[in-house]
Every structure is written in structure tokens, then in C-alpha cells.
Amino acid sequence: MTNDTLLSVKDLKVYFPAGDGIARAVDGVSFEVRRDETVCLVGESGCGKTVSALSILRLNPVPPAEIAGGRIMFDGQSLLKLDEESMRRLRGKHIAMVFQEPLTSLNPVFTIGDQIGEAVSIHENIGTEALHRRCVQLLKSVGMPFPEQRLKDYPHQLSGGQRQRVMIAMALACAPRLIIADEPTTALDVTVQAQILQLFKSIQKKRSMSLLYITHDLGVVANIADRVYVMYAGAIVEQGNTVQIFRHACHPYTQGLLASLPSRLKRGKRLYSIPGVVPNPAFKPKGCPFHPRCPYAEPVCREEFPEMCDYGDGHLARCPVLFDKRDL
Amino acid sequence: MNSKTNRANHIILRVEGLKKYFPVRRGFFQKIAAWNKAVDGVSFEIQQGKTLGLVGESGCGKTTVARLILKLLESDAGKIVFRGTDISKLAENDMKLYRKDMQIVFQDPYGSLNPRMTVGLSIEEGLRILGIKNAPKRKERLEKLLQMVGMSPESADRYPHEFSGGQRQRIGIARALSVEPLLIICDEPVSALDVSIQAQIINLLKDLQDRLGLSYLFISHDLNVVGYLCNTIAVMYKGCIMEFAPAEQLFENPRHPYTISLLAAIPDPEPGNTPDLHLPERDLPDSSIPIFGCSFQGRCTLEETRCREERTTLAQVGEEHFVRCWKAAQNKIPKVS
Numbered sequence: 001m002t003n004d005t006l007l008s009v010k011d012l013k014v015y016f017p018a019g020d021g022i023a024r025a026v027d028g029v030s031f032e033v034r035r036d037e038t039v040c041l042v043g044e045s046g047c048g049k050t051v052s053a054l055s056i057l058r059l060n061p062v063p064p065a066e067i068a069g070g071r072i073m074f075d076g077q078s079l080l081k082l083d084e085e086s087m088r089r090l091r092g093k094h095i096a097m098v099f100q101e102p103l104t105s106l107n108p109v110f111t112i113g114d115q116i117g118e119a120v121s122i123h124e125n126i127g128t129e130a131l132h133r134r135c136v137q138l139l140k141s142v143g144m145p146f147p148e149q150r151l152k153d154y155p156h157q158l159s160g161g162q163r164q165r166v167m168i169a170m171a172l173a174c175a176p177r178l179i180i181a182d183e184p185t186t187a188l189d190v191t192v193q194a195q196i197l198q199l200f201k202s203i204q205k206k207r208s209m210s211l212l213y214i215t216h217d218l219g220v221v222a223n224i225a226d227r228v229y230v231m232y233a234g235a236i237v238e239q240g241n242t243v244q245i246f247r248h249a250c251h252p253y254t255q256g257l258l259a260s261l262p263s264r265l266k267r268g269k270r271l272y273s274i275p276g277v278v279p280n281p282a283f284k285p286k287g288c289p290f291h292p293r294c295p296y297a298e299p300v301c302r303e304e305f306p307e308m309c310d311y312g313d314g315h316l317a318r319c320p321v322l323f324d325k326r327d328l
Numbered sequence: 329m330n331s332k333t334n335r336a337n338h339i340i341l342r343v344e345g346l347k348k349y350f351p352v353r354r355g356f357f358q359k360i361a362a363w364n365k366a367v368d369g370v371s372f373e374i375q376q377g378k379t380l381g382l383v384g385e386s387g388c389g390k391t392t393v394a395r396l397i398l399k400l401l402e403s404d405a406g407k408i409v410f411r412g413t414d415i416s417k418l419a420e421n422d423m424k425l426y427r428k429d430m431q432i433v434f435q436d437p438y439g440s441l442n443p444r445m446t447v448g449l450s451i452e453e454g455l456r457i458l459g460i461k462n463a464p465k466r467k468e469r470l471e472k473l474l475q476m477v478g479m480s481p482e483s484a485d486r487y488p489h490e491f492s493g494g495q496r497q498r499i500g501i502a503r504a505l506s507v508e509p510l511l512i513i514c515d516e517p518v519s520a521l522d523v524s525i526q527a528q529i530i531n532l533l534k535d536l537q538d539r540l541g542l543s544y545l546f547i548s549h550d551l552n553v554v555g556y557l558c559n560t561i562a563v564m565y566k567g568c569i570m571e572f573a574p575a576e577q578l579f580e581n582p583r584h585p586y587t588i589s590l591l592a593a594i595p596d597p598e599p600g601n602t603p604d605l606h607l608p609e610r611d612l613p614d615s616s617i618p619i620f621g622c623s624f625q626g627r628c629t630l631e632e633t634r635c636r637e638e639r640t641t642l643a644q645v646g647e648e649h650f651v652r653c654w655k656a657a658q659n660k661i662p663k664v665s
Contacts, residue, residue: 044522189385189549194593216523219552219595242599260527261597264555264579270534271556273527277492 005073006210007056007095007178008032012070014051014060016281023281025051027234028070033178038204038211040221043231044278049214052231053180056212057091075177093123096171100183102163106155112139112166113151119173138169143199161192168199175207182214197224218261222246227314230254233279233289236308240315250309250317250326252294288318296321340511340543341397342373346406348392366392368567368623369406371642374511377537379544381558381575383551383590389567390547394513397545398432399423411510428458431504435516437496441488447474447499448484454506469506477502477532494525501532505540513545518553530557551594555579560648563587566623569642573649583645583656585628622653630655630662 014026026048033039041049054060056072056079072079074095082090091097099105107115116135120126126134132151139147142165155163164184171179181200185193201224204211213224221228221242228245230238230253238251249255259272276293279285285292291301298321308316309323317323346367354361366389374380382390395401397408399415408416415426434440441450448470455466471481477498488496497517504512514533518526530553536542548554554561554575561578563571563586571584582588619625621636628635634654642650643657655661 044524190551190593190595191385191589193595197595217595218523218597222597222599223595246597246599257523258597260524262527262530262553262556263597264552264575266556267575271527271531273531274524275528277494277525278522 004034005032006035006037006075007212008071008073009052009056010071010073012052012055012072013068014048014055015066015068016064017066018282021282024234024284025065025281026055027284029231029234029236031229031236031239033210033212035177035210036204036208037226038200038213038224040225040228041212041214041231042216042218042221042228044216046278046281047231048234048281049231050182053097053182053212053214056180057095057097058087059097089123092119092171092176093174094176095178095180096174096176098164098167098171098179098181098184100186102160102167102187103155105167106163108155110154111151112153112155112158116151116166116170116173119170123174134173135169138172139166141172141203142166142169143195144169159192160188161195164188164192164196165199168196168203172203172207176209178210178212180212180214183216184213185220186215186217193220200224218246218257230257233284234281235289235318237290237319238317240311240313240317244311244313244315248311248315250311250315250322251319252296252322253290254317256293338376339373340376340411341545342371342407342409343393343397344371344407344409346370346393346396346408347404348389348396348401349404365567367396367403370564370567370569371406372562372569372572374543374545375559376510376543377541378559379537379546379557381554381561382545382547382564383549383554383561384564385549385590388564390564391515393564394432394515394545394547398427398430398513428507429510430513431507431509431511432513432515433497433500433504433517435519437493437500437520438488440500441496441503443488446485446487447491450488450499451484451503451506454503458507473502473506476505476536478528492525493521494528497521497525497529498532501529501536505536509542511543511545513547515547516549517546519548519550526553533557551591563590568623568640568652569650570624570652571650572642573646577646577649581646581649583649583651583661584624584653585630585656585661586624588661624653 010030012026012029016023016025029052041052043049051060055067058079067080113135116138117131120131120134135151136147139150144150144162144165185196188196197220200211215221225242227241228239229236230251232253238245238254245254249258256272256274260274262271274293279289287303288301288306291297301321306318306320308318309320310316347369348367349363349365351360352362352364353359370393372380382393384390396403403416406416407414410426415423451470451473452466455469460466460469470484474481474483479495479498518529521529537544546554546558558575561573561575562569565586571578571587578587582591621638622640625631625635640652642652645651645657651657
């Protein structure tokens with residue numbers, strides 16, 4: 001952990017009861033976010049990316065969730081040890097979150113102005129006039145046209161893209177040092193998605209803050225990330241910067257994901273597809289969770305949970321089989 | 329001339345000037361305040377064994393087109409010529425003849441299968457409609473269908489909730505195939521699936537097409553999928569087709585400003601390739617507000633007075649390449665690299 005590290009998650013384990021057994025949704029996940037950096041957590045549904053992100057803000061309901069182990073350090077504080085009151089002061093002020101579905105995360109009976117205002121006034125003592133000016137300025141900073149009028153609108157009067165802008169404005173309200181965005185553009189059209197991604201980038205440049213961006217869309221990752229963590233079945237399987245991940249993927253899962261992306265350049269060729277399905281978190285296969293779907297699986301993969309192998313320059317992949325085969 | 333008649337014989341579906349307006353009701357008495365032109369004069373044709381991609385943002389009317397073709401919705405105007413017969417005015421009873429030739433695969437594999445019917449019963453329903461009364465024969469056919477979509481015969485006795493999204497989509501496809509259709513309308517069939525599963529279903533659709541000579545109308549908002557799978561692509565915006573071209577043409581040489589910005593917005597899985605925005609920071613305008621002229625006005629960066637004053641028409645700009653923009657037709661759109 002360097003001085004540069006803003007958030008570090010170490011060996012986090014989050015379990016849920018599932019019938020008779022337990023679902024190990026997050027099973028020993030470690031990652032860090034440095035200052036002024038955009039980190040992407042990428043993986044398919046059910047891989048534990050959202051649960052990992054929610055645990056940072058302690059938003060997973062406990063019970064049923066159980067933090068079975070690990071440590072989350074934010075700016076020198078251990079978040080899992082904080083009391084609820086300090087946690088509440090931290091949420092929104094230092095770490096803010098943007099959710100996937102802007103319509104369900106905005107309150108339908110309050111105006112946009114009320115909701116952005118609330119985000120500010122919870123953490124700051126601020127007069128009505130100043131609050132109003134602050135809200136207008138926040139909406140302006142997220143590229144909302146006619147911010148003055150929009151403040152009086154209710155969420156249903158806005159389009160999907162505008163709602164997501166409001167969510168981002170709320171997240172920015174107290175100038176947090178970290179924004180966690182959980183699939184913020186998945187529900188949006190491509191053209192609107194491109195606008196929102198550009199907005200995230202420009203905000204980050206201007207305000208010097210870190211962004212933890214959760215998505216399943218590799219196209220978005222390549223576009224926005226500095227560093228990437230690829231998750232599969234509750235574990236990080238590969239990490240590195242965007243060039244390392246997209247040009248020199250070293251884990252069979254990452255390689256498979258990239259090869260299975262359709263594009264017009266692959267016309268006429270058969271798409272590679274990873275056989276099988278993502279394992280149920282309650283019945284994960286023994287050994288490497290990816291081995292039933294892996295073209296390189298060897299007997300050892302069925303027995304032992306693989307170690308992270310270091311390819312240098314911060315590029316790590318959890319596949320000793322391919323690591324041994326790398327040409328040096 | 330000979331080749332032309334030959335080509336006409338190979339057209340399985342032709343849609344001409346299809347229109348559907350929905351009333352927008354407002355006020356206490358719910359008076360019709362405006363018309364939402366969901367589909368406003370759409371024309372295209374699909375050749376046998378080929379795939380036509382219909383792309384556009386949400387709310388542009390692409391699903392409405394699918395429902396009009398299947399006659400799940402009655403069209404207000406226009407022709408739907410399926411295998412040489414105009415079915416747009418056919419009564420429900422006469423429609424039965426054609427219904428089995430046209431099937432649909434829905435977006436949501438969770439909502440489109442009856443949770444109380446086993447997979448086998450769901451698929452067999454189609455076989456009964458086909459008139460296979462002999463139970464052992466039905467069973468044999470059922471097993472063959474399941475095998476075709478890559479599922480084990482034992483799946484027939486299980487219920488939809490026991491399957492994952494990708495498997496359910498396979499069941500949906502088997503169900504569509506059960507009546508031996510010629511045309512399958514795929515309405516966002518892979519949008520709800522994970523990346524690794526998406527490729528499996530795309531490959532399956534492609535294999536089935538090669539084996540059975542199926543034609544597809546493939547509706548999607550994902551240009552990467554459409555670019556991979558489709559022969560021709562129609563780009564829709566606010567109920568109109570803005571550009572229609574063979575897939576390679578459309579990607580290599582897009583002509584309509586909307587197509588250009590749509591292509592530019594695709595996030596490219598190549599590090600460093602930032603989508604290039606040609607769109608002003610505006611969202612999709614409300615389609616119930618009537619405007620005159622080009623429907624892309626308000627979002628177009630190349631807008632001129634003429635765009636607001638003149639009705640737009642589809643102009644031919646290349647072999648089988650059509651564009652609804654007078655500037656593009658006159659080659660006045662600056663090239664983007």
C-alpha cells in the first residue's frame with residue numbers, strides 16, 4: 001500500500017445464506033484505488049462486483065449479508081470498524097455512489113432541487129440562498145440545460161440521461177474524494193452513454209477525485225479506465241492497466257470474454273464463445289472456479305484454488321497454468 | 329430483367345409505408361391532444377435466408393414495427409407483403425395460415441415463458457398447432473428441437489425457473505422453431521444476456537440460419553452485434569428509417585448525420601479509442617410534439633433552415649444505399665475519419 005492509495009480492499013469476504021448452505025458472493029477480493037484514478041471492476045452478473053462495491057459503503061444489509069473477513073481502508077480509516085454514525089458522515093461526503101437505475105434511486109415525490117439540496121445540507125450548514133446557488137451550479141457542472149427550471153422538476157419529468165446527470169450532481173454535491181458508480185450507463189442509449197462517460201471523464205479531470213466504476217461492458221472499460229480488475233465467481237482473476245488487459249490478457253476468462261465480443265470486423269468468422277454458464281455462488285466448483293469452462297484446464301485446476309501470478313508492472317492473473325506456459 | 333424477377337422471388341417480407349400513430353391523451357376528459365408517430369412510413373424488404381438489422385435508440389419505434397408485422401398491433405397504413413401476399417388487411421382467421429411462418433424471439437427470457445408449463449409443454453404447444461396429433465411423433469420432434477438449440481432432452485420435463493437466462497433464450501428459440509417458420513423476428517434477443525452467453529446465442533442463431541435457411545429481422549440497439557450478424561441494416565429514428573444500407577457500407581461509409589453519431593458513440597474495446605461525439609448535449613426529444621421537416625432536427629449539428637422547412641425523403645446514394653437527408657444525398661456531409 002503506497003501513499004498514493006485512497007482506498008484499499010484486502011481479502012474481503014461477503015457471504016449470504018442460501019438455502020442450507022452459504023453463497024460466497026465475494027470470496028477474498030483485494031483491490032485498490034489510487035488518488036485521481038479511474039478503476040474498473042468488470043465481470044458478468046453474479047460475479048460479486050456490486051456486492052464488493054456496496055460493502056465499501058457498508059450498504060449490504062447485515063443480516064442476511066455477513067462480512068466474513070477482510071479489511072477496507074479508506075484514507076487511513078478502517079471502514080469495517082467505524083461506528084454507524086461516523087459511517088453516515090462519510091457517505092456522500094467523502095465517498096459517494098451513483099447507481100444503475102436513476103429512476104428507482106431518485107425519490108418520485110420530491111423535486112430535483114430538494115434532493116440535490118438534501119445531499120448538500122446533510123453534511124454542511126448552509127443558508128437557503130447559498131443552497132439554491134449551489135444546486136444550480138451543481139446541475140450546470142453536469143451539463144444540464146436550463147438548471148434553474150430543472151430544479152423545480154420531478155424525476156419523472158426528466159429523461160433517463162438527465163436523471164443520471166442529476167444522480168451524478170448529487171454525488172458531486174460535497175466534492176467527495178471517491179465516487180463509486182455501479183453500472184451508471186447500462187440503462188441508457190449508446191449516444192447518451194457516450195455523453196455520460198465524457199461527463200465522468202471531464203469531472204474527474206477538473207476535480208481530482210477517484211472513480212471506482214463497475215460495469216460488465218468491456219467497451220466502456222477500455223474507454224474510461226486507468227486500471228482494471230476482472231472478477232469471476234467472487235474473486236479477482238486478473239488485474240492490470242487497460243493496455244495490459246485488452247492487448248495482453250493473461251487469464252483464460254479475460255481472453256475468452258474479449259474473443260467473444262461481437263464486432264463487424266469479425267463478420268463471417270465464428271464467434272468464440274465460453275462454454276457453460278457462470279457458477280451459482282452457492283455451488284462453486286472446487287479448485288479454480290473457472291475450470292469447468294476453461295480450455296486450458298489441467299488436473300491441478302480441479303483441486304487447488306489458483307494463486308495470483310505476477311507478470312510485472314502491476315499485471316497479475318490468477319492462472320498458474322498459463323503463467324508456466326508464458327514465453328519468456 | 330431476369331435477375332430482377334429472380335430477386336423478387338427471393339423477397340420473403342416487404343414492408344411499404346408502414347404507419348402507426350398512438351393517441352396522446354391529456355386533461356380531465358382524456359381528449360386526444362396529439363399523435364405519437366411511433367412508426368411513420370417505414371419501408372424495407374428482407375431476402376430469404378438473410379438478416380436485416382433494425383437499429384435505433386429506445387423509443388424510436390423498432391419494437392412497434394415488429395409487432396405490426398406480426399399483427400400483434402393493427403397498422404394504420406401501409407402494406408406488409410409476406411411471401412407475395414399483403415397480410416396487413418387480413419382478418420384474424422385468415423392470418424392463421426401465415427402466423428406459423430413468422431415467429432418472434434423476445435428480449436426477456438424471464439418474462440416470455442409460462443412459469444407453470446414445463447419446457448416440453450411450452451414447445452409442444454407449437455407442434456399441436458402444426459397439427460401433429462400423434463404423441464410419440466411430437467415427442468420425437470420435441471427432442472430434435474431441443475437438440476437443435478443445444479439443450480438435453482431431459483430439459484423437457486423441467487420448469488423455466490430452473491434454467492439460466494441463456495438457456496431460457498434457447499428454449500424461446502426452440503419454441504419459435506417448433507412451427508417451422510420462414511422468418512423469425514428477434515427483438516433484442518441477446519441484450520439481457522451476459523457477454524459470454526451472448527456469443528453462444530449469436531452463434532446458435534447463425535448456425536440455425538445456415539442449416540434451415542431462415543430469414544431474420546434482427547432488432548437491436550447494439551451496433552456491435554448488428555454489425556456482426558446482419559446483411560443489411562436499417563437505422564431508425566423517431567419512427568422513420570434514416571439510412572438503409574448493406575452492413576459493410578453502413579459502417580465504412582455512413583452518410584446520415586445520425587448514423588455517424590450513433591457509430592461514433594459505440595464504446596470500442598480498444599484502449600485509448602475515445603468515442604467521438606458529434607451530437608450536441610441533448611436527449612431524445614418528445615416524439616409527440618409535432619415538428620415539420622427532418623425528425624433529427626434539434627440534435628443535428630449540420631442543421632440548416634431547409635431541414636426545418638422541407639419534408640424529408642429517402643434518397644438513393646449508392647447501390648442499395650438510401651439516406652433520409654438532403655445534405656447527405658448531395659454529398660454535403662463532411663467526412664469523418
